[in-house]
Amino acid sequence: MSPPNVQTGASQSEHYLPLLRGKRVALVVNQTSRVHHSHLVDFLLSKHVNVVRIFAPEHGFRGNYDAGAHVSNAIDSKTGIQITSIYGKNKKPSKDTMEQIDIVVFDIQDVGVRFYTYISSMHYMMEAAAESDTQFLVLDRPNPNGKFTDGPILDMDYQSFVGMHPIPLLHGMTVAELALMIKGENWIVDANNLELFTVSNTNYKRSMHYELPVAPSPNLPNSQAVKLYPSLCFFEATPVSVGRGTDFPFQVIGHNELPLGEFSFTPTSRLGAALHPKLENETLLGLNLQHSTQQGLDLALFIKTYQAFSKAGETFFQNANFMDKLAGTNKLRIAIENGQTFQQIRDSWQADLQRFKLQRKPYLLYDEQ
Incomplete structure (x- = not known):
């Protein structure tokens, strides 16, 4: 089981509700976006936050689409809020859409692997926010593979939606740390223009075991x-x-x-x-x-x-x-x-991994161990 005293960013509403008051709020969320026993959407509505749009990543807002399946625009039947897909052809919302929003809140459970596409969706949403003077808030969640930093660094000649950034396969960072790095390393257009906020996990160390309370996608059930x-x-x-x-x-x-x-x-x-x-x-x-x-x-x-x-x-x-x-x-x-062995291959990554660890250090919110 996960340590009971770990509090995710979303669970610490006192740190972000004041930032959302009086603003038109958009959410990048899915089935993992929970505040205790409530979905973040329902929680914010109960606090009279003006949620104007939901952006749905791969697997959809409710997390019930196949990997790679087309995610459609829709209206959420429970709340009547417009749902806009950011998976497929339209990975980044239009400027017209962004003009209707004051702040974007990203709250999705990641698994710490570069080719898991939620961090790619975060990249595009951060870029859209930077280009439209829209604030961006990341509610952090633990990385269940956070103790590992391993694998080849992405060669940008191979950049795709399953690998957007020059980071290792296992990057050892949380989504808030990654957001800080994406902005700080100018990996998005108009990075300096982005007003970025984060709410960190409390009592969290990346070396600890963290059991995900909700399956992050249909084919990662446990x-x-x-x-x-x-x-x-x-x-x-x-x-x-x-x-x-x-x-x-x-x-x-x-x-x-x-x-x-x-x-x-x-x-x-x-x-x-x-x-x-x-x-x-x-x-x-x-x-x-x-x-x-x-x-x-x-x-x-x-x-x-x-x-x-x-x-x-x-x-x-x-x-x-x-x-x-x-x-x-x-x-x-x-x-x-x-015919190289895995140990030979792993040895070839080590110098790049050491450089990456130094590069990421200014953006870390938690102890390395």
Whole structure:
């Protein structure tokens, strides 16, 4: 369980309600945006805050869209507030939309991995706010992978929505710290123009275990999936299933033609979680990782699986372009293809990681340990 005395930014309303009084407020929120037992939207409305718009990221305002699914503009049936999608073609709201807003509040649970797209949505919303003289407030939440800083730094030639910033795969920062860094390093247009506010977590250290009270997205249903996600997500660029369409996504691997273990499972279509998942309705053989102690970034299993496919004469990097976007570089894929061990690959990142740790230091809100 998580330490009971940790208070998220949203739980400390005395620090941000005065900032919202008398303003037209927009929210970037999803199902994780909770103030104790209430959704942030309902909480703010109960405090007579003028919430004029909700911006919905990947998976939607209620968190019930598949990964990559189109998120539509709509009206929230409970409150009547306009919902505007910031996932898909329109990742940044128009200037006309921003002119109707005085302050944007970002309150979404992240998992501390560069290719998890909520921080990309935050980037675009910060830029829209900077360009329109709109204030921006980040209500911080703990990073469940916060004790790890690992992986390759993004090469900006590989910048995409699954990697916007020159940071490691596991960056070890909270969303508020990242927001401060995005502004401070001028990673958005008109960064100096942005009036940025943050509300920090209390009694939080990045080294502590933090169990997420709400699943951050449909295919990260529990803390085990969150722990394994940094390592298993690379399988998304290969023929191997990570369990989308099962009760244990990102907690297994398997394939229908090349047995990867003795654990059997069958992905099926699931509305709101995995509509037509990879290898749908096929019986797969692989590994059950639901009780694995693996955490952080460990690509030993990924490399071993690559070698099994290579030995069988099968193509593993079925989508090399997507693999390189996830990694933020082509060097990881090339190193694996050249037979390097994970330890050799990890050693190649260390100098860049040390430089990054020095670069991020001015923006940290919590002790490094």
